[in-house]
Amino acid sequence: MHGRDGSINTPRRHPSNKRMSIAVITVAQENTYQLEPRRRFQSFKAKRAAQSIVEKYLKQDTEYSKELESNLAVQISQEVLQHLKGLYFDRYRYVVQTYMGEKKNQGVQVASRALCDGQLDSYAEYLFENNYLWCVVLVHGMYFE
Numbered sequence: 001m002h003g004r005d006g007s008i009n010t011p012r013r014h015p016s017n018k019r020m021s022i023a024v025i026t027v028a029q030e031n032t033y034q035l036e037p038r039r040r041f042q043s044f045k046a047k048r049a050a051q052s053i054v055e056k057y058l059k060q061d062t063e064y065s066k067e068l069e070s071n072l073a074v075q076i077s078q079e080v081l082q083h084l085k086g087l088y089f090d091r092y093r094y095v096v097q098t099y100m101g102e103k104k105n106q107g108v109q110v111a112s113r114a115l116c117d118g119q120l121d122s123y124a125e126y127l128f129e130n131n132y133l134w135c136v137v138l139v140h141g142m143y144f145e
Helices: 043-057 066-086
Strands: 007-013 020-026 092-102 122-129 133-143
Touching (some): 066 092
Antiparallel strands (some): 122 133
16 A cells, blocks of 8 residues: 555554554655656746856956966856756756857867767757857766666
8 A cells, every 4th residue: 555655554463453554654765767857848938947057157258367277167057957957847957058258260179979869869069159269168968767
């Protein structure tokens, strides 16, 4: 017999009494056999989060400096990750990568490869540019069964 709270009730006879008593064994977690998320990862929300956080730190007149880049890339990644955790996409794990660099008339391409499930996993990217620097934020949302 299962209780509403996930507990299992097992009838037992008490040795000194002929009446039946019920012992309650509480189960921490049971298998759900859930193969798909209740709420799927929405890449547009991840992109919107990355955009708002990057634009909080970087403005159109922000100039590049090595000290700015090393600390800010980590801080942006951590804030985007915390924001995504607050959106409660069920059973998703996130990878957030932030790349920053100085603009000096050169071309830069950022590529990413991942082994993903095409139906459940997704990604978002956001690019910020001004006259002095560029910043790319990549967010991967991977379903964890």
